[in-house]
Each structure stands twice: as C-alpha cells, then as structure tokens.
Amino acid sequence: MTVEIDSLEVRYGATRALRDVSCRVAGGEVLALIGANGAGKSTLLRTLAGVTRPRAGTVRVLGQDTTRLRAHDIARRGLRLVPEGRHLFDDLTVGENLWMGAHRSRREAERNSSQLERVFELFPVLREFAGRRAGALSGGQQQMVAIGRALMGRPSVLLLDEPSLGLAPRYVAQIMDVVGGLAADGTTVVIAEQNAAAALRTADQGIVLSNGRITHSGPARGLLEDDDVSRHYLGVGTNDRTDGGEPRRLTLALDRLDV
Known part of the structure; x- marks a missing residue:
C-alpha cells in the first residue's frame, strides 16, 4: 500500500x-x-x-x-499537498511558480525540464501563460498552476x-x-x-x-449508489434515482460538467 x-x-x-x-x-x-x-x-x-x-x-x-x-x-x-486556496506567488510568473516546486540541483535539471513539459501537456493553457503573472489568472487557471507546481516535484x-x-x-x-x-x-x-x-x-x-x-x-461507485450518502451529501434520495440506480439529479449535473 x-x-x-x-x-x-x-x-x-x-x-x-x-x-x-x-x-x-x-x-x-x-x-x-x-x-x-x-x-x-x-x-x-x-x-x-x-x-x-x-x-x-x-x-x-x-x-x-x-x-x-x-x-x-x-x-x-x-508526497505533495496542494492546499485549499492555492497559495501562489501572485507577483511571480506562471513559469516561476511552477519552478518553485521543482527539485533544485544540477543533476535534476534535465528531469525538471521534462516534468515541466509534462505539466504543460496536462494543462496546455499554462504554456501560453508561462510569462504572465500568476495573480492575473482566473481561479481555474490558478488551480492548474498550484497542481502543476506540486507535480514538478514528481510526487x-x-x-x-x-x-x-x-x-x-x-x-x-x-x-x-x-x-x-x-x-x-x-x-x-x-x-x-x-x-x-x-x-x-x-x-x-x-x-x-x-x-x-x-x-x-x-x-x-458503491457510495454514489448508497441512499444515505446520496441523501446527505449528493442531495438526492431513492425517488430521485435513474433506472440504473444512479441519482438522477447527480447524473444530470455530471452530464453538464462532462466529468
């Protein structure tokens, strides 16, 4: 484990x-x-x-x-933690924030560059905004930076x-x-x-x-279909379920999210 x-x-x-x-x-x-x-x-x-x-x-x-x-x-x-609230360095660029999460040594330089490319593959918008101040980004983009910064440590x-x-x-x-x-x-x-x-x-x-x-x-999946969990944490109950057993309002919400 x-x-x-x-x-x-x-x-x-x-x-x-x-x-x-x-x-x-x-x-x-x-x-x-x-x-x-x-x-x-x-x-x-x-x-x-x-x-x-x-x-x-x-x-x-x-x-x-x-x-x-x-x-x-x-x-x-x-192990790396991405805390609630992101805690970015607003006055630094996106690229500078990402590098803050990297291992700092000469022998790690090549692996760090490879990991930065991996972060850009996961979040393509960060490549475009690499030179932009982190504080100027939207909340969603800032969350991507926070996750990307943690990933630079290859956790x-x-x-x-x-x-x-x-x-x-x-x-x-x-x-x-x-x-x-x-x-x-x-x-x-x-x-x-x-x-x-x-x-x-x-x-x-x-x-x-x-x-x-x-x-x-x-x-x-079992928790999604558990009526007690659905009622208290998903806002649905037995009468709100689809024929397949999944909460109906949950299904509609997730369809809108494309999750």
Whole structure:
C-alpha cells in the first residue's frame, strides 16, 4: 500500500478533529474524502503531509513511518499537498511558480525540464501563460498552476484539498480528468472535496467523514449508489434515482460538467 493510516487521532485543544481514522490507499488509486465543512477532510490531508501532528495513531507513506516527520522531509519522500486556496506567488510568473516546486540541483535539471513539459501537456493553457503573472489568472487557471507546481516535484502521492472550490464547471471537469490521468500513470491521489459527485465519479475508493469519524467507506461507485450518502451529501434520495440506480439529479449535473 502507498498510504496506510491507522487509528489516527488529531486534536485542536479540547476539540477532536479526527477520531480513530484508519484507511489504506494503493498505488495508482484515487481516494475521495467527502463530508461537510469541519468534518475533518483538510485535517486529514494536513496530517498526511506533516503540517499537523497527530495525538495518536500512525501514518505510513511508501512503506515508511512518516507520523513524526517534518513536512519537508515527507515531501522529499514523494508526497505533495496542494492546499485549499492555492497559495501562489501572485507577483511571480506562471513559469516561476511552477519552478518553485521543482527539485533544485544540477543533476535534476534535465528531469525538471521534462516534468515541466509534462505539466504543460496536462494543462496546455499554462504554456501560453508561462510569462504572465500568476495573480492575473482566473481561479481555474490558478488551480492548474498550484497542481502543476506540486507535480514538478514528481510526487508518488498527491493530496488535493478542495481543488474545485469556486471554479467554473469546465475547470472542474478538466481537473478531475487530470486526476484520473495521473492515477492511470501510477500516482496515488487523495482528494478532499465538497463536490462529492465529481470526486466520487473520479475516485476508486471513497470515505465519508463526519465530526472527525469515518461514517461510510468503500468503492466510490458503491457510495454514489448508497441512499444515505446520496441523501446527505449528493442531495438526492431513492425517488430521485435513474433506472440504473444512479441519482438522477447527480447524473444530470455530471452530464453538464462532462466529468
């Protein structure tokens, strides 16, 4: 397994943000974390990345115990986090922002150039805007830069925190398509999303978090068809389903997104 989480507990003062969270993510698999605001999705990603320290439990990435490692040490081991809000350097160009995510050494120069070309293949608009200030881009384009910057480090594990937040549907569709392509190439992706429909449609596995606990888990397709998950997180119920079992309003929404 690429990512292994066992009995994870995280507290912010007296508040337990995560409670006894355990899961496994295999190589080249997409795991969707869904749940309401404050459910613990971002906390779980931040803990995996070493930004937040757990009170109890263990995290293993690529077979190594990373529970107590610092964030930059975890990043060196092949895990990268794209945080909510993107956190770009607005006054730097798109190209400069991308290079910020690259390994810096002479021996890495050729591989970095190859990876930059890969980022441009995934997000062609970034090649066109490479010399433009990042702060002048649209929200969707900035999200592409943030993901591209993380990919410059050639991660084995990519964590995405609310990548579709505030984006137009066409950008949501493009980003989810890229996520699927990265997984097909062997990158493990963990994506925290309030857009549960798009995330589950893209993912292999899913976890529903509520008040820091896992309430549902399993194959993403099964969660899409679970009536309790549909009612609480997709806004549909049994009477809203198509003959094929998928929520009708979900199907219509995804058709509009072309996800």
